[in-house]
Amino acid sequence: MSRDRRPSCFASAATSCAAIALVFSVEAALAQATFQERLRLDEPSTLAAPKTKLEAFTISSGEVLIREYTDTGAIEARGTVTVSATILRNATTGSQAKGLVLTIKAAGLSRSGTGYVDHDEIEALLKGIDSISKIDLAATKLANFEASYQTRGDVRIVVFNTDGAAARNLVSIELGRWTGMRADFLIAELGRLRQLISDAKAILDDPDSAAAKGPRAAPPPEPVSSPAPLPAAKPTAPPVSETKPAASPAPKQKPAAAPPPAAADNNAWPPAAPPTPAAPPTPPKQKAKPKAKPAEPDPFPKPAGADPFPKPN
The missing domain is CATH 1.20.5 (Single alpha-helices involved in coiled-coils or other helix-helix interfaces)
Structure with missing residues (x-):
């Protein structure tokens, strides 16, 4: 066995x-x-076939490529996302491709990644952002959720929630699955990202617009040559006046009312003088009497000292 x-x-x-x-x-x-x-x-x-027209232009070799782009803005949070309206032209063949270029720099990394979105799928990307922005925890049955939209060039936008006491909704933008390029920001910034993409689409729709030129839309005017200015004269101090300035007149004050007469104090010593009697009223003026006429002279005057009755001798 x-x-x-x-x-x-x-x-x-x-x-x-x-x-x-x-x-x-x-x-x-x-x-x-x-x-x-x-x-x-x-x-x-x-090592891999390009998935977008923009990406296909970037791998051309032996040809002259011209890249035109306008940055519509960037969002900075946990990482940075920059949106650019881009037009690639092949100067050798005359062909061109246009679309979005999303440059993502993850937090803590020194290098950055690039995602491409062709012009013909920008409208679908905007609608996808509108759809995932409306989903929240109240519309789901389980504890957590994720809502995502992915383009042909592996640009993935995800809306998700965090659990715990500080639960909130966040947005993540990822490039591919293994690149490690990812930027996270609050759900409130998703509307701003959509606006940057919409502005880039408007530039690609009308490359001749003023917005397409960005800050170069209005070049500064050329400086006009002018004669050198004369040196400014040194300011002289005004002469000090020896006369004192006239004092401003004091404001007129109303005369103070006379105080009421104090009550007589019988216990005071020495006794107060009796009040001065008031002056009698002035009598009215009388009319002057006419002067009497002088007496007429005596036609038979008598000698002075003569005895009216003389004695006989």
């Missing part, structure tokens, strides 16, 4: 070794595939 069991033990051990080898080979194959997938996403110009 012991001879019969030994082959079975060796067979089971060989089977286990074969299974372990198979597992390691599968993991190695998956790791190699994952690594190659990362390379294709990180270096699409050499």
Whole structure:
């Protein structure tokens, strides 16, 4: 019986070794595939076929490429997202492609990533942003949610919620799956991102508009040559006047009312003088009497000292 069991033990051990080898080979194959997938996403110009027209222009070699772009703005939070309206022209063949270029710099990383959105899918991107911005936790049944929209060039915009005491909705913009380029910001900034994309679309629709030129829309006027100005004369101090300034007249004051007469104090010493009697009223003036006429002289005057009755001798 012991001879019969030994082959079975060796067979089971060989089977286990074969299974372990198979597992390691599968993991190695998956790791190699994952690594190659990362390379294709990180270096699409050499290892993967481009998914957008803009990206296809960037891998052209041996030809003259002209890139025209206008930055409509950037959003800075946990990472930075810059939106640019871009037109790529091949000077050799005369062909061109236009669309959005999203440049994302993740927080804590020194390098940045680029995402491409062709002009013909910008309108769908705007509608996708409108749709995911309306979804919140109240419209779902479970504890958490994610609402995402992805373009042909692997630009993915995700709206999600955070749990805990400070629960809120956030927005994430990702480039591909393995690039590690991601920027997060509050849901309130999603409307601003949509506006930057809409402004870029308006520039691409009308490249001759003033907005397409950005700050170069109104060049500064050329300076006009003018003669050198004369040196300014030094200001002289005004002479100090020795006369004192006339004092401003004091405001007129109303005369103070006379105080009422104090009551007589019978206990005061010395006794107060009696009040001065009031002056009698002035009698009215009388008319002067006419002067009497002088008496007429006596026609028979008598000598002075003469005796009216003389005695006889």
